[in-house]
Amino acid sequence: MAPKKVAVIVGSLRKESLSRKMAKNVIDLAPQNLKLEVLEIGDLQLYNQDLEAQPPRSWVEFRNRLKSFDGVIFVTPEYNRSIPGVLKNAIDIGSRPYRQIVWAKKPAAIISVSPGALGGFGANHHLRQSLVFLDMPAMQQPEAYIGHADEMFDVQGRISKVATKDFISKFLKAYDEWVYQFSEYNTETRRFKAASSAENEINN
Numbered sequence: 223m224a225p226k227k228v229a230v231i232v233g234s235l236r237k238e239s240l241s242r243k244m245a246k247n248v249i250d251l252a253p254q255n256l257k258l259e260v261l262e263i264g265d266l267q268l269y270n271q272d273l274e275a276q277p278p279r280s281w282v283e284f285r286n287r288l289k290s291f292d293g294v295i296f297v298t299p300e301y302n303r304s305i306p307g308v309l310k311n312a313i314d315i316g317s318r319p320y321r322q323i324v325w326a327k328k329p330a331a332i333i334s335v336s337p338g339a340l341g342g343f344g345a346n347h348h349l350r351q352s353l354v355f356l357d358m359p360a361m362q363q364p365e366a367y368i369g370h371a372d373e374m375f376d377v378q379g380r381i382s383k384v385a386t387k388d389f390i391s392k393f394l395k396a397y398d399e400w401v402y403q404f405s406e407y408n409t410e411t412r413r414f415k416a417a418s419s420a421e422n423e424i425n426n
């Protein structure tokens with residue numbers, strides 16, 4: 223089977239971002255049949271509906287690039303118990319024009335990252351709320367709330383704790399299955415391939 227192309231979206235612009243370090247580890251630990259790459263969101267002009275008639279180039283390029291991916295992994299910090307504005311901006315840009323949601327049907331997974339003990343639980347679940355409207359099948363298990371992330375990386379930015387590394391590998395294995403389960407959406411039948419074959423089995 224052809225490898226699936228997965229966009230990794232990082233919810234922080236900070237140079238020494240813990241989320242970006244985590245995203246790099248996620249890319250390195252991904253199974254071979256997932257091709258992960260960071261899709262940058264830092265240069266996106268702020269969303270303004272007035273601009274839709276002639277969208278800024280940064281929006282057009284982002285929407286076009288996003289279209290080329292089979293799935294999305296969000297790696298994000300928590301800001302004030304929600305997601306950072308930069309991530310919400312990217313989500314809004316990909317959600318328009320009306321009824322042309324570029325995110326739609328792309329299988330998603332979320333990793334929230336925080337130096338705090340709660341592991342960005344609030345951001346993780348606020349993001350899930352948006353994914354419902356964006357029509358992105360969001361992986362349920364395992365959940366990834368990565369706490370104490372300020373103690374997690376070595377000087378090269380690699381995860382130093384074996385248990386966390388193993389957990390991320392397990393998470394990616396589950397996501398690999400998730401992507402393949404939800405891939406190959408048929409726009410004519412409005413069915414995922416997995417759903418169509420399950421229906422055929424029932425009907426036969």
Ligand SMILES: Cc1cc2nc3c(=O)[nH]c(=O)nc-3n(C[C@H](O)[C@H](O)[C@H](O)COP(=O)(O)O)c2cc1C
Nearest residue numbers: 234236239240241242299300301302303336337338
């Ligand atoms: C505006 C702002 C709000 C924050 N709110 C939270 C929060 O609600 N929960 C939390 O765990 N950490 C919060 N933090 C701390 C971040 O988790 C911490 O700065 C983290 O390192 C940011 O992620 P990054 O390293 O990927 O940039 C906040 C930080 C900022 C700058």
